[in-house]
Amino acid sequence: MQSRKLRFNKTDKKKWPIVVSIIIASILIIVPVTWIGLHNWDLDKSLSALNIATQADEPTQIISDTQDKSTGETTDEEDQNPVPNEKPKEIETPDESPDEPKESPSPPVEKPANNMYIPNQKHPTSATIIDGFLVVNKRYPLPTDYNIGEDPNARAGFNQMAAAAKLDGFDLMAFSTFRSFERQEVLYNQYVEKDGQQIADQYSARPGYSEHQTGLAFDIGEKNFEQHWASVSFGETPAGVWVAQNAHFYGFTLRYPLGKEEITGYMHESWHYRYVGVEAATDMYMHKQTLEEYLEL
Ligand SMILES: [Zn+2]
Incomplete structure (x- = not known):
């Protein structure tokens, strides 16, 4: 018994660094995969959630469409993504100068409404x-x-x-x-x-x-x-x-x-x-x- 135990310990000691390496490697693979799986394979959302969970000061913030861009706050995930096939999210770097205007340089051209009369519109000469x-x-x-x-x-x-x-x-x-x-x-x-x-x-x-x-x-x-x-x-x-x-x-x-x-x-x-x-x-x-x-x- 004694010699067997010793032999076992000897072998175990030799294998120890390999076993630890395998465990660490497994953790490194399983944890992110599980994380992504738990968050419906939405990588952006997962990273966003991770960012909040760890309170990390990341140099780049991932801001989704539904996020309030003025505060950078993320709302509850269920409310945030009611539709599974959402548009790709934009990645924004943090605003270095908070005084900068938030409007995009070229605002979208508003389509004229078909349901309202144009004031003082003249009758045309052709249909x-x-x-x-x-x-x-x-x-x-x-x-x-x-x-x-x-x-x-x-x-x-x-x-x-x-x-x-x-x-x-x-x-x-x-x-x-x-x-x-x-x-x-x-x-x-x-x-x-x-x-x-x-x-x-x-x-x-x-x-x-x-x-x-x-x-x-x-x-x-x-x-x-x-x-x-x-x-x-x-x-x-x-x-x-x-x-x-x-x-x-x-x-x-x-x-x-x-x-x-x-x-x-x-x-x-x-x-x-x-x-x-x-x-x-x-x-x-x-x-x-x-x-x-x-x-x-
Ligand atoms: Zn009619």
């Missing part, structure tokens, strides 16, 4: 065509004398849709299509008189800004259900649901959808459809896009 599409919204008016009448392709598309709807038991009507500048002027002034301009602007276009003046906008309803005409309730009727699901096959797009008020500038209108052709209408339907989004206005 706005973008990527082949006639565009009318609060930013793009029509000339006052743009008086082209109802678009024949839009009418043909509507007639086809109405024929298809009839097979499914719905008798569709286009109760308002082309409207001249003068007609819109009369309507708008009536609405302003009734509700005031601020409210009227939410549901009615100013003269020259109505899509109905293009001849491409069709207000759709169901015959004998006039109570739903020009009413959001049309969208909840079986006929309204049918139109919402099928209009794109005939080249029409729901122009002012629910939830897109900020983009279109108008309240949801379940009855107002705009003819854009089958291809564009289908694209917009599939991607749940408004004309503004489709044309990236």
Whole structure:
């Protein structure tokens, strides 16, 4: 027993530096790997967390998108990264001169809003065509004398849709299509008189800004259900649901959808459809896009 023990100790002593080296090497590998694993393999975040945990005065701070750059504080990690696929983070060196302005040298150019009228905007001498599409919204008016009448392709598309709807038991009507500048002027002034301009602007276009003046906008309803005409309730009727699901096959797009008020500038209108052709209408339907989004206005 004695000799065996001695022999063992002898061997153990010889192996001791190797064993210690292996343990140290293992720790050096396992600790960072475990750390990264625990932090969802997000190296930047892990380093950021490590930085906080050790209170180290690192020469370079890693600042994530959601961090408050003015204070350099890191918020709770769960709140910080709710989305797994986040944008790559920027690495910033510490601000040597705190008096320096924080703004970037070239501020991003702000896109003009489509949902607001441009004050004192003059009516143009020609219509706005973008990527082949006639565009009318609060930013793009029509000339006052743009008086082209109802678009024949839009009418043909509507007639086809109405024929298809009839097979499914719905008798569709286009109760308002082309409207001249003068007609819109009369309507708008009536609405302003009734509700005031601020409210009227939410549901009615100013003269020259109505899509109905293009001849491409069709207000759709169901015959004998006039109570739903020009009413959001049309969208909840079986006929309204049918139109919402099928209009794109005939080249029409729901122009002012629910939830897109900020983009279109108008309240949801379940009855107002705009003819854009089958291809564009289908694209917009599939991607749940408004004309503004489709044309990236
Ligand atoms: Zn309309």
